[in-house]
Amino acid sequence: MMKLISKQPSKRIFSGIQPTGNLHLGNYLGAIKNWVNLQEEISSIFSIVDLHAITVPQNPLKLKASTREVTAAIIAAGINTEKSILFNQSSVKEHSELAWILNCVCRIGWLNRMTQFKEKAGKNRENATVGLYSYPVLMSADILLYRATHVPVGEDQKQHIELARNIATSFNSMFDSKSKDFFCLPEPQILGPGTRVMSLRDGTKKMSKSDPSDASRINLTDTKDDIFNKIKKAKTDSNPLPATIKELEKRPEASNLLKIYSSLSDEDLQKTLDSFAGKGFSYFKPKLIELAVEILNPISSEMRYLLKDPVEIDKILVKGKGKAQKIAEKVLKDIKNLVGLIH
Numbered sequence: 001m002m003k004l005i006s007k008q009p010s011k012r013i014f015s016g017i018q019p020t021g022n023l024h025l026g027n028y029l030g031a032i033k034n035w036v037n038l039q040e041e042i043s044s045i046f047s048i049v050d051l052h053a054i055t056v057p058q059n060p061l062k063l064k065a066s067t068r069e070v071t072a073a074i075i076a077a078g079i080n081t082e083k084s085i086l087f088n089q090s091s092v093k094e095h096s097e098l099a100w101i102l103n104c105v106c107r108i109g110w111l112n113r114m115t116q117f118k119e120k121a122g123k124n125r126e127n128a129t130v131g132l133y134s135y136p137v138l139m140s141a142d143i144l145l146y147r148a149t150h151v152p153v154g155e156d157q158k159q160h161i162e163l164a165r166n167i168a169t170s171f172n173s174m175f176d177s178k179s180k181d182f183f184c185l186p187e188p189q190i191l192g193p194g195t196r197v198m199s200l201r202d203g204t205k206k207m208s209k210s211d212p213s214d215a216s217r218i219n220l221t222d223t224k225d226d227i228f229n230k231i232k233k234a235k236t237d238s239n240p241l242p243a244t245i246k247e248l249e250k251r252p253e254a255s256n257l258l259k260i261y262s263s264l265s266d267e268d269l270q271k272t273l274d275s276f277a278g279k280g281f282s283y284f285k286p287k288l289i290e291l292a293v294e295i296l297n298p299i300s301s302e303m304r305y306l307l308k309d310p311v312e313i314d315k316i317l318v319k320g321k322g323k324a325q326k327i328a329e330k331v332l333k334d335i336k337n338l339v340g341l342i343h
């Protein structure tokens with residue numbers, strides 16, 4: 001029986017975010033807001049996943065700046081770096097090492113089913129990088145390297161977590177022939193009404209950093225005026241707001257704005273509908289603007305303050321790297337032993 005040096009925690013969170021530009025309301029409501037709440041109960045590891053960012057071309061100087069900005073945004077939103085681990089992915093080399101091992105477990109057929117690759121590669125598939133194609137394997141490595149049990153993400157990442165579960169199961173049967181449970185199967189945590197925030201210009205498209213239209217998203221760095229203008233101009237229909245969730249199904253823009261309100265105010269979607277049923281957008285939008293400014297403005301002010309001291313941000317990341325690597329090293333040694341690699 002092989003002696004393991006890493007321990008399976010009863011609960012551990014891992015989640016990441018790409019430094020690919022300004023964080024937006026979708027990243028906040030779909031991921032960071034939940035991280036902030038969960039860190040109180042569960043030991044948590046959060047990463048700025050810069051190796052994922054380079055799966056599409058990046059300007060090297062901008063990438064460093066974005067990594068610091070995203071770090072500042074996460075801290076400004078309430079992540080406590082004394083309690084939780086926060087670091088940039090590339091600084092812990094074990095992520096790439098494990099990704100290679102898992103590349104040798106994951107099947108091409110599984111990757112061929114990933115819808116995000118199809119969306120991001122688009123018609124130019126032959127020209128997409130191998131990194132973009134195998135992105136979900138690196139994401140599996142991120143999670144499994146810490147033997148994480150829970151992964152809080154937005155709806156768009158559900159398929160990637162399914163893949164991580166398949167890879168974990170396959171690894172267990174290939175290399176942990178006795179107990180078959182070295183990796184537990186990580187659970188996606190898709191929480192609240194903000195799990196899929198849509199573009200302000202098109203309620204059928206996800207709000208995204210890479211959307212060429214800045215008016216399609218609310219950035220965490222937006223000023224009061226930006227928020228006012230973007231919500232004021234957000235696409236709507238001409239009907240009054242409905243009373244039931246069922247009626248929202250055919251009204252993507254109304255559904256999106258009401259879900260944003262419900263998520264920002266931490267209230268049930270039905271309660272939000274009860275407050276606004278029968279009212280027009282001219283009544284609802286100013287309320288939404290007021291709420292969005294109230295929640296997002298303190299985050300952007302704190303972010304600006306933190307960004308005045310990039311050296312301090314780098315120190316926080318280095319400290320986080322140390323803590324993350326301490327866990328990662330042990331897990332990777334166990335993995336190498338199971339696979340039969342001398343280390």
Ligand code: AQP
Nearest residue numbers: 018020026027030031153154195196197207208209210
């Ligand atoms: N629109 C969204 N609604 C809810 N959650 C979202 N997330 C992203 N967009 C939304 C969640 O934010 C976390 C970090 O995402 P990411 O930075 O790793 O990349 P992404 O999902 O590809 O986000 P973008 O904005 O669409 O980036 P680009 O344009 O660069 O591809 C994840 O938990 C994600 O679910």
